[in-house]
Amino acid sequence: MIAIRETSLSNPFHSGKVRDTYTVDGNTLLMVATDRISAFDVVLPTGIPDKGAVLNQISAFWFSQTSQLISNHLIALASDRPDLDIPPEIARMAMVVKKAQRLDVECVARGHITGSAWSEYRKSGTVQGQSMPSGMRDGDPFPEVLFTPTTKAEIGHDENMSFDEVIDMVGTEIANQLRDKTIEVFMYARDYAESKGIIIADTKMEFGLIDDELILIDELLTPDSSRFWDVGEYEPGKSQASFDKQPVRDWLDEAGWDHEPPAPILPDNVVEKTRERYIEAYSKLTGATLN
Numbered sequence: 001m002i003a004i005r006e007t008s009l010s011n012p013f014h015s016g017k018v019r020d021t022y023t024v025d026g027n028t029l030l031m032v033a034t035d036r037i038s039a040f041d042v043v044l045p046t047g048i049p050d051k052g053a054v055l056n057q058i059s060a061f062w063f064s065q066t067s068q069l070i071s072n073h074l075i076a077l078a079s080d081r082p083d084l085d086i087p088p089e090i091a092r093m094a095m096v097v098k099k100a101q102r103l104d105v106e107c108v109a110r111g112h113i114t115g116s117a118w119s120e121y122r123k124s125g126t127v128q129g130q131s132m133p134s135g136m137r138d139g140d141p142f143p144e145v146l147f148t149p150t151t152k153a154e155i156g157h158d159e160n161m162s163f164d165e166v167i168d169m170v171g172t173e174i175a176n177q178l179r180d181k182t183i184e185v186f187m188y189a190r191d192y193a194e195s196k197g198i199i200i201a202d203t204k205m206e207f208g209l210i211d212d213e214l215i216l217i218d219e220l221l222t223p224d225s226s227r228f229w230d231v232g233e234y235e236p237g238k239s240q241a242s243f244d245k246q247p248v249r250d251w252l253d254e255a256g257w258d259h260e261p262p263a264p265i266l267p268d269n270v271v272e273k274t275r276e277r278y279i280e281a282y283s284k285l286t287g288a289t290l291n
């Protein structure tokens with residue numbers, strides 16, 4: 001029986017801004033979504049209770065919903081693996097996954113124009129070099145979902161990749177699959193979420209190979225990897241409120257923070273409001289209560 005001991009849990013094999021990844025064995029990883037939160041690309045000193053559990057369980061929800069479209073790395077929620085001996089407060093934020101050979105492409109799907117796509121469009125009328133209809137407003141839907149891949153930079157910012165650059169990296173067959181699966185999974189989830197009152201404006205997916213089979217890895221369609229907007233508040237022509245992080249962003253701006261680390265400590269009422277937003281996103285999407 002495999003056992004994650006205290007020693008291995010206190011020693012992640014990879015620690016990202018928000019998630020910590022541990023080795024279970026040569027083929028298996030434990031991915032823990034912590035309560036850490038980032039805003040304006042900086043990790044804040046204050047965590048949001050239950051955020052990790054929400055993100056973990058939203059990913060698990062989508063992996064299960066989309067498994068007919070493409071296989072994925074999820075083996076089990078950590079809470080369903082008592083043999084691993086993970087403390088319950090960590091288990092609810094964690095999943096056991098198959099270790100894959102990661103493809104170094106961030107597969108971005110965009111249903112609505114905003115962010116870097118909006119900045120480029122305003123300057124040149126294009127999004128990643130493709131011409132777009134004139135007269136679009138910030139937040140408008142694209143006529144068709146776009147695949148706008150970027151590099152996965154270890155250091156510094158991700159850079160846009162042309163489709164030819166994706167082909168050079170992974171070959172034509174896999175490049176086509178990355179594009180088609182990214183769009184297919186996104187369209188399924190976007191339509192589902194919209195019927196539950198959440199617009200998923202765009203998202204980022206990662207893929208890997210196990211024995212030459214392409215699978216989805218990492219997190220899937222969470223508020224950290226996607227832009228979630230409230231259907232009821234959606235109003236194109238301006239930057240949209242974030243379903244989950246808006247209370248944090250608003251407070252940070254009111255506090256006059258210059259977006260350079262260190263960020264200020266969040267007051268309790270902002271933490272609580274934000275926690276409620278994450279839990280609301282979870283229950284709207286899944287119809288379930290958070291474990």
Ligand SMILES: Nc1ncnc2c1ncn2[C@@H]1O[C@H](COP(=O)(O)OP(=O)(O)O)[C@@H](O)[C@H]1O
Binds near residue numbers: 015097208
């Ligand atoms: N099944 C998997 N096999 C191998 N690597 C994975 C798998 N799922 C996710 N990863 C990688 O694990 C890492 C998770 O890190 P993350 O917490 O997102 O931080 P960051 O992206 O900032 O490095 C990413 O590098 C991701 O590509």
Ligand SMILES: [Mg+2]
Binds near residue numbers: 016
């Ligand atoms: Mg990541």
